[in-house]
Each structure stands twice: as structure tokens, then as C-alpha cells.
Amino acid sequence: MKPLALFSALVLLMACQPSGDDVKAGERPASYGLGHTPTAAEIAAIDIDVNPSGVGLPAGQGTAATGAVVFAQKCAACHGPKGEGIEKNPKLVGREPAAGAVFAADFKQTKTIGNYWPYATTLYDYIHRTMPLSSPNSLTPDETYGLVAFLLTENGVIPPSTTIDAKSLPAVKMPAQKQFVRDNRTGGATFK
């Protein structure tokens, strides 16, 4: 091929190619190159969840005794001095009714930590992220561990002397855990 013809062919070939990195309709690049890699500190600042294995639990500890003090100061105004609930603010303490079927039969039966919460780690996760309602996400790890210990003790789940920390909390078995089952609805003709 003569140099001029080669040059012309190259120009023609290039004209048929997408310019730069643009992609044809319906095609996508491997990455759009947006966003930045968050630093470990940036992730740690918002990665607050705690799971049933205990992942996410911080250092610190508490007992029913230390928790009782925090509860009286920061929780009792809404939930009652013994976690008995005030008006719409939920009752937290009580093992009765224990049988799961009563909840389906009667909506006036109260679900408490002792009769309905399936995982003890959820207490830490929820109290720390959500309570108190007026200043959520403000409790220290020690305050939160104390409240968890106090509430588990009041519900008769742990002995009063138990120290609750990152090691002991995931080991606490909740009375209601066995009643939870996964969704079995799949659509179709049968109502479940």
C-alpha cells in the first residue's frame, strides 16, 4: 500500500472509532472513575453497627448497677423508673406473655426485651444509635453497656452480677430467639 493510501485508511479507521473514552449507547466502561476512597477514619466515624457475632462492639463495659444510674438519669422519664413504659413510650421489661402465639391473637399484649427481642447485641446497636430520642448517638460505650446489662437483668435474662462487654454480650441467648422464622411467602394462589 502506498503511504498516502495507508494514511487515508488510517484516517477512515479512526473516524469509525469512538472518540476518546466515550462508549456506544448500551455499553459501559469498567468504571466511571467517580467517588473517592474513604479513609479508615472516615469509615469508622459512621460504621456504628453491631451484629450478633459482636462485630462492631467497642471497648468498655457495664453492669446492672452502673446501668441503673444511667437509666434513672436518661431513660426513666420516658420508659418509667423500672422500664414499665409510659403512654406510647414502650414497656421494656417483662417476660410475660412468653408464648409467641399470644401476640398474633391479641395486639394488646406488649412485646418487651424479655419476651420478643431475639438478639442481645441488637440492644447495644439500637440504644447507642437511637437513644435517648432527644440526643441520639450520644451515649458512651460504658453507659450503653451499663444500660444493656440493666435491661437484661431487669428482664431476668442475665444474673445481676454479670459484666457486659464485647465478649460477654454476643454470648447472651435471648428467650425469644427460637420463635423467629424466615418469610415463606412466595406469591401464587396460597395465602400465607
Place this chain on the structure above:
Amino acid sequence: MPSGVLGERSPFEQPALAPLNVMQGATSTPLHKLRGTITPSDLFFQRHHNGIALVDPSKYSLTIHGLVDRPLRFSLDELKRFPSETRTYFIECSGNGRAAYRGAKPEMTPQDVDGMTSNAEWTGVLVSTLLREVGPKPSAQWMLAEGGDAALLSRSIPMEKMHSDAMIAYAQNGEPLRAANGYPARLLLPGYEGNMSVKWLRRLEAISEPNMSRDETVKYTDPLPDGTSRQFSFVMDAKSIITAPAFPEKLSGAGWWPITGIAWTGRGKITRVDVSVDGGRSWQLAEIVGDPQPYAHTRFQYMWKWDGKPATIMSRAHDETGYAQPTLDEFRKVRGKGTDYHFNAIRSWNVAADGTVGFGG
């Protein structure tokens, strides 16, 4: 009168959310004041776990981390630079219908009965598009979604849903999200119970097992008569409600009246709606108005020649899986009188000889 900065409603039309001043609860859509299928953004129902978050869009970010190869943080502007999708979806609170189920009263409006469902056109980026950027590891079977509101609401979502049609929505009915609906960006999970479409979404963490957050264990689980509690009951099953005639409407006399309402299903498309004018003894096929979209409110109507005698009118939705709305008796038997969520039994309205209409349960 001259034009203003916003196109206000006619002063003759005063639709309103109710109840007001809710911090930990729901305020409902006036379904009986609406026609068609789209819920105007200011009438979209709201469910708050600790008030409405006011998020500065310049400070907003979404972080995707956990079991991924490349954790990434996106600004709002960056989310908007990805290819977008625009789709119409309903969002329904899984507690929708609870008050009507537990204590039906004739003077309940469609807003009181089932106003915690609304339908909008959403625009955003598919989560699957973002997952290509971060590269989830094979062990990442779930994602924890967390809001930036005062409740820091968190829910675990199966990775399969995130890969299919989950969306990060930043626009609602053609404009940025309303503050109460998650401004500047929320998760949107078509067909799933509303609270999982986490508003003011601040992070998604790829995880191997569900987190067992309070709102997927203690709340949003269904106690059943056999003593078990059904967990991860994400999908909202088929449902319908007549929005006219309904309380507080009064029919002015015998003659032709349209029986109209909305039907929807979290399992895809509504395929059929039946209407009964004799308390469920016989059923007629209603007309589906327009082209039903999957996971969206679908309008139905049935032209009824009322003879002026007392009548009980009902609607029954069917979806593409062959599912039909259960009767109230069937629902009570299978789920129990005290069950807590997913109330989708057939609703009825009693039309009296004087034309007044009351909710019949």
C-alpha cells in the same frame, strides 16, 4: 389573579396529609382526594422514626464499604453523574391498614384506612451500577443500609435485591426529593416494605449475614398464630382499596357511579381487579385504567348502576403470580387478630339508602 413563584392549588381544593406534627409515626396520603396514579410530592405519605432530617446537599455523601474490593464515597453531584433511571414505584408502609384492621369504624376515610401508600416517578442511579464500581466480594450476601436521620435507621437487604432493581433515588416526580421523603438521596426498593427504602441514605455496608437491627427483629416482623414470628417479610403482597365512593362522600341518588380505586403489588404487575357490589357474593371484572406498571399503583374503575338500595362494595386485586387478595376472614385465620404488619385483606364500604358511605372493615 396574577401568577406567583409556585403554581398553587386552587383555593377550592385543600387536600392535606394527616395526622400532623409526627416525629415517630406516620402521616398519611389523602387517597380519596386523588385521581390517576401519581401521588403529588407534597401529599406523599411520611413515616418518621425520629423526625425529618435536613441534609445540606453540599455536605451529603454516600459511603459504600464492608465486603467490597474498592470502598468508595460519593458526593451527591457524583451520584448524579452516573447513568440514571426513571421509574414509577409505590412505597407502602408495612403497617399500612393496621388501625382499620384493629378497630374499623364507619367514619374512616381511605386516608385513615390505607393512606400509608403513595406512588411517584423516581429518578436515580441503580445500586447495581454502583456495585460495579466497588466490587462486592462473594461473601457479601447482604447490605446494611443506614439513614442519616436522628434515628440512624438501619436495615439489612439481600444482595440479590441490590443487584436487581434497587435504586438510589435523588428525584421524585421530576424535582429533587422532598425533605420528608429523604432529600437529597434515598434508597428505593421496588415492592418492598417502605422502611427498607432508607431515607437520607448515608452508607451501604456489604455484609455476610443480616445485621439483626431493631427494625428487622423487634419491629417489622409478623407474629403468627402458630407462635412463630415471620422475619424478613420484605415483599408487600397484592392489595387494593376503593377510593370512591368512600367515606365521607355521599351519593346524591341512584344512577351511574364510577367505583374507582388503586391496586398494587410488590410482586410485579397487577393483572386483574374484581369489584363486588353485593358484599362479595359475586364479582365483576373492573377496567384497568391505562398501562399498569410493575411495582406501581394501578388505577381501576367499574361503572356501577346503583339502584338506591343499601349495598356493600369491595375490590379484590390479583397479581402476575396468580395471587389474589384474601378476604378479611381468611386473613384473620392465617395471620391472627393481633398480627402487626402487612394488612392486605379485602376492604369493604357500605352504601346506605340515603347515599352515605361508611367503611365496613
